[in-house]
Amino acid sequence: MFLRNDHGLDQAGGTAAISFGRALVPNAELTRFEKLRAAALHIDWVPDLGSRIGSLDWWRGAATCAALCATAIAIAPPITRPILGAIPAPLTGADRDEARAQAILPLALGANSGRHMASNDLVVPLAEAPERPVEDRTATVGQGDSFGDMLQRAGVSERDAQNAVALIASSVPLGDLKPGTQVPMTLGRRPNRSVARPLEALALRARFDEQLTLKRVGDQLVLTKQSIAIDTTPLRIQGPVGSSLYRSARAAGVPVKLVETYIKAIASKFAIGRVGRDDSYDLVIERKRAATGETQLGNLLFAGLDHGAAKTQLVQWTDGTWYEASGQSERQGMFTMPVSMARITSSFGMRFHPLLGFTRMHKGIDIGTAWGTPIHAPADGTITFAGRSGGYGNFIKLSHGGGIETHYGHLSRFATRPGQHVSRGEVIGYSGNSGMSTGPHLHWEVLRGGVAVNPRGFSFSSVATLSGEQLRAFKAKVASLLAVKPGA
Template identity: 40%
Template sequence: GVARGDAAAAAAAVRAAAGGAVPAGTSVRLRLGKPGANGARPLEALDLKPRVDLAVRLERNADGNFSVRREAIGVTATPQRLSGRVDDGLYWALRAAGASPRAAQDYLRTIARAIDVGEVARGDRFDLVIERRASADGDSSLGPLLYAGLDRAQGADVALMRWNSGGEEHWLDALRLDSETRALIWPVAARISSGFGMRRHPILRYKRLHRGIDFAAPRGTPIQAAADGVVLHAGRAGGYGNQVRLRHADGTITSYSHMASLHVAPGTAVTQGQVIGTVGSTGLSTGPHLHYEVHRNGRAVDPRAVEGVASAPLAGEALAAFKSRYARYQALPIG
């Protein structure tokens, strides 16, 4: 029964205060004025909680306009652990253990990262940790899934934990934190015009070791990182012209030379396949091409003989912190 103009103004004000759309199911308290000639009633005040940590109050001022007040609500977040045995079906076993429909669906999606959920069998045991949020005014809600584990009678167990690294969230398996070898990719899709080994330099006119391989790619061709790594150098490098050097997790270094343009800066992390620049002909070069090198233990090696680089998802302090949190989750009481 609120007047159309008031309804539109209130909706816009609340959306702005909440930082987006108000979730379906949110309770709203209204105070309305006396009906006008057309039967519509003016909105005098509105209260709602679009989030467990935020209250919004809208109130009509003496001038007839609305004022909006946002009130932050203190929230305590604690992990809650649920566990149980799979009988007739994993979803219903999760629900019977106290998981909400959303939590059960999140668990199934997360486990599917590691195994085919259809392979979960009767007698397997599930284990999950959910964040429970309690606000200072007495409300509570379930937050995100933090951990998804599965103890299987047949097949490998799973222990996936949510982890933030470099501003991005990942699901890492606590049972598989050892290093793994990941194949390098070619930085450009082009033919190799010169291989690794001794050769007569086309400009200097004497024999010397060609420390990498050349790709005959046209000027402007995107150059991709051969593997995940960190940019050690991005800039001029003498006869190499414009060059990018990447350090990978196991200490392997790859370099990309004679580039026309550079798309990365020193110190930044790059992922395999990310474009780091374009092919050019800078430095001692007879024409557009990419000179690509791989160094191990301080020595240039033939890139075609390198199967991959070893990487571990975590190391050092990050690994210790991950293991500590995993131990805390395993020590939580069930229920």
């Protein structure tokens, strides 16, 4: 099949050397320049110099880079001679004064820049600066501060301060307000500067679960109470001991005092020196969460330690004692001396009484002290008696549980009262010379099961066990604490 064109008949299809627009010219018919151009188009002049190092393409790329750098250096202006630029002529006369008036100059250099315009007849001086119609202020409750005085220092009138104190005191004792409590308030417009501003509104977080609001309605302040929903779910924190039990617990967010309480509780059942980095701690803490977002942590409720296969689980009961999950509490230790710098003047055992004039059993030891020396509890316990007792004079009985009691005689005065729980090292009284005594000293007795023993070097081991209704309530508390999810 043939097609007609301007050059005659050409074969259609298959092998015809025809292109769109012009016919393809055989390679033999190309000029030398066209051949060189076609070959140059197939050469990669900028290859990747990081690959195929040493190949023909790499050397070609290196030569291209060198040629470009040489060309840039050759056509660059010389750097030995500076390039001159035009410098504006300095301003003088009126032009300089105009430019200076619009400039900002350092005051330290005596600057007098800026435009100054004197006042004319249109300027009316103000007799006094206007006040804001309403002011928002915040007062803070201080240590031992009076709530009324605090309001007056914040600018509240004496009458409004008295009314506010009376309204708030009817809802919450003012002495219960914690130092540092923020009291935002709004003060209204006053007729002149010689009087205090009236109190328009006041907000006070009286308790963790109650918000008090004072608002002015007409000429009276009205108190509004708002209860805040509180969630009392305890907080449980668990984690590995790592390099330090104290640091690990603090890093998990446990307050310092609770960490110290936890370590003290665990140390009563388990040697702290045996705690390893692979062990894990477990704490359950009292927590209150308000609907407004605040969180308040309380006492430590549960102290646990996983030491390999051994587990220590302690729960504090209502008597302040840490019991194991089984309901038992075992304590071991030694009593410390009740006074510092002790000097024993009479030992335990048979002795000649200096006042009665015959030999009899001395059921304790006498410690020579200056009059009024503080007496410290040698261990945790409860005061069962504090009063006058015959020849002992002012006398204290301290029960430590497990049938162990300590007695203190010839005191000058008391620092505790019956029924009070005291901790180790707490001051319970002061030495004196009351009763049958030849001079200021402390008579100290230790009784186990009602029988006097030598207080020097006394070590004790007591086991307390809950039973009956207390044991059932204790078991229920343990189950509820163990059911708390960590971090919930």
